[in-house]
Amino acid sequence: MTTDKYHAPQQLGARATRRFHAMAKPAGSACNLNCKYCFYLSKEHLPQGPGRGRMDDETLELFIQQYIQGVTGPEVVFSWQGGEPTLRGLDFFRKVVALEKKYAKPGQRIENDLQTNGVLLNDEWARFLKENHFLVGLSIDGPRELHDRFRVTKGGAPTFDKVVAAAKLLRRFGVPFNTLTCVHRFNASRPLDVYRFLRRELGSTFLQFIPIVQIEDFETTAPQTWDPARLPVLGSPEARPGHPNSVVTEWSVDPEEYGYFLSKVFDEWVRRDLGKVLVNHFETLVAQHLGLPAQNCIHHNFCGKGVAVEHDGSVYSCDHYVYPEYRLGNLREQPLADLVFSPTQVKFGYAKSETLPRYCRECVYLRDCWGECPKNRLIRTPDGEPGLNYLCAGFKRFFKHALPEVDRITAVLRREPGY
Numbered sequence: 001m002t003t004d005k006y007h008a009p010q011q012l013g014a015r016a017t018r019r020f021h022a023m024a025k026p027a028g029s030a031c032n033l034n035c036k037y038c039f040y041l042s043k044e045h046l047p048q049g050p051g052r053g054r055m056d057d058e059t060l061e062l063f064i065q066q067y068i069q070g071v072t073g074p075e076v077v078f079s080w081q082g083g084e085p086t087l088r089g090l091d092f093f094r095k096v097v098a099l100e101k102k103y104a105k106p107g108q109r110i111e112n113d114l115q116t117n118g119v120l121l122n123d124e125w126a127r128f129l130k131e132n133h134f135l136v137g138l139s140i141d142g143p144r145e146l147h148d149r150f151r152v153t154k155g156g157a158p159t160f161d162k163v164v165a166a167a168k169l170l171r172r173f174g175v176p177f178n179t180l181t182c183v184h185r186f187n188a189s190r191p192l193d194v195y196r197f198l199r200r201e202l203g204s205t206f207l208q209f210i211p212i213v214q215i216e217d218f219e220t221t222a223p224q225t226w227d228p229a230r231l232p233v234l235g236s237p238e239a240r241p242g243h244p245n246s247v248v249t250e251w252s253v254d255p256e257e258y259g260y261f262l263s264k265v266f267d268e269w270v271r272r273d274l275g276k277v278l279v280n281h282f283e284t285l286v287a288q289h290l291g292l293p294a295q296n297c298i299h300h301n302f303c304g305k306g307v308a309v310e311h312d313g314s315v316y317s318c319d320h321y322v323y324p325e326y327r328l329g330n331l332r333e334q335p336l337a338d339l340v341f342s343p344t345q346v347k348f349g350y351a352k353s354e355t356l357p358r359y360c361r362e363c364v365y366l367r368d369c370w371g372e373c374p375k376n377r378l379i380r381t382p383d384g385e386p387g388l389n390y391l392c393a394g395f396k397r398f399f400k401h402a403l404p405e406v407d408r409i410t411a412v413l414r415r416e417p418g419y
Contacts, residue, residue: 019073020340021306023081023319024063026055026092028311031084033117033159036150037184037212037251039320040083042219048324050310054088057095059313062331064099070337074109081115081319090128097132113137115180117151118166119159126173136170136177138163140202142194146187150251167202179204184212185241185250188257191264199277208280209265211258213376213390214249222323223375228386232379239379239390247378248390255390259397266402274409285402288368289410298373304349307340315339317348320375357385365399 028050029043044052055063068076078100080093093114100110114129115137129136140163141147148158170177179198187194198204215221231247232238238245241252253261262281269279284295294300307328308319315336317326326348328339339345356371359381363369371377371389378390389395 017073018337018341019071019305020337021077021079022063022067022309022315022336022340023079023306024055024085024309025050025082025311025319026060026080026085027083027087028053028055029083030054030087031082031117032087032119032153033084034152034154034156037182037214037249039214039218040322043322046220046323050312050314050322053311055092055311055313059311059332060092060095061099062313063309063336064096065103066331066336068100068103068105068108068110070335070340071108074107075111076108077111077113079113079115084117084120085114086116086120086125090124093128093132111135115139116166117159118163119153121166121169123169123173126169126175129170129175130173134175136175137180137208138167138170138177139180139182140164140167140198141181141184142187142190143197146190146194149186150182150184164202167204171203177204178206178208180208180210182210182212183253183258183261185253185257188253188261191261192268194261195265195268199273205276206278209262211253211376211391211394213252213378215247215378216249218249222325223321224377225323225325226378228380231386233384234379234382234388234392253391253394255392255394256397257394258391259394259401262394262398263401266398266405270405270409281398282402282406285368285399285406286409286413289403289406290413294370299368299370301353301367301370302349303352303374304345305340307336307345309336317345318375320373355387357381357387359383359385359388363396365396368399368403369395 029040030052031041043049104110112132113135117139141151144160147160151159153159179202181194181198198207215226237243238247240246240254241248241250265279266282269277269282280296284299287295297303297306304317306318308316308322309331310316310322313330313332315328315331316322317328328342328345352374353370360366360371372391372395376390377387379388380386381388
């Protein structure tokens, strides 16, 4: 979920304000669904990975205590994800709230968000979420035929009706929720169908679109450990899904179609919903052109301030980097803040911009893109340099299309009183 967690520490007198974000996996990779494109289901089988398990009470208390103590800014945001975090049940989250109250610092705001597939939500859950001010992220991929393409139960049954029922339940109880939509090869060609469903039928006013990009052996191969010589060149057939030797899975989004998807949704948003609906990519692009920090990590010039905490207390550089190569340590052995600000993690964070190929550094859209997420740097530049983002062509298409309107929007905002 989008919060501004990625700016550098600020100086307050002689002390630096330390801000970071921890995404907790209390049920590990366990889930009641079997989404084909899920990058996390395979973690329990990863050699030397976190394995299968649930966060015990001791680890939970250590995590909450260390997270609150480690962040010296005015807000601590707990993000509960998975797998499927609601598998832990309501009693677990009642403990969460009690422990947060126990360790909260005076004047420090504690927030919670919960990313869920919605299948297990009921009146009791909704009442708890409302009473404890949780923000919910609800995963849904569009209308029925698009959502049910991949988001099915372990037995292969569709889940659309249950997710729509969850959205209605949250609205009935007044629980704020965002929608998280995975954009893949089979819904990217229908941007308006997806957007209009989310906006008009589901009633979402905060939409997050996540591109599905997975290298073929993503289950066992950590990002940036692949052989650069085997990566395809921008524009080659192997740099798109569907080719027998494609670098990505068959369900990964096509770069050009992703650019088309964002451009079409942007036009609809500007025409009908500007000022009423927040879309993660558009929000951060406008913010950047106002001179503000990027609102999400993928378009910031550095990363590393958002770590993943697994059920056993293991801490990883990012939830897309839960591989042995990116394990920072365990909060049962070393304080969470020490792991987040360790030399290893600092190096990881600044590598995002320091390892950009020349093709990116010379790009007119560099400050809008910053190479997007490093885990998607799966192809080579036209002159063969590795480290180019798989979605490069799509982002260029989107930025070229959207920036004239973004500049008009920012010009209007700058003229408003109090800017």
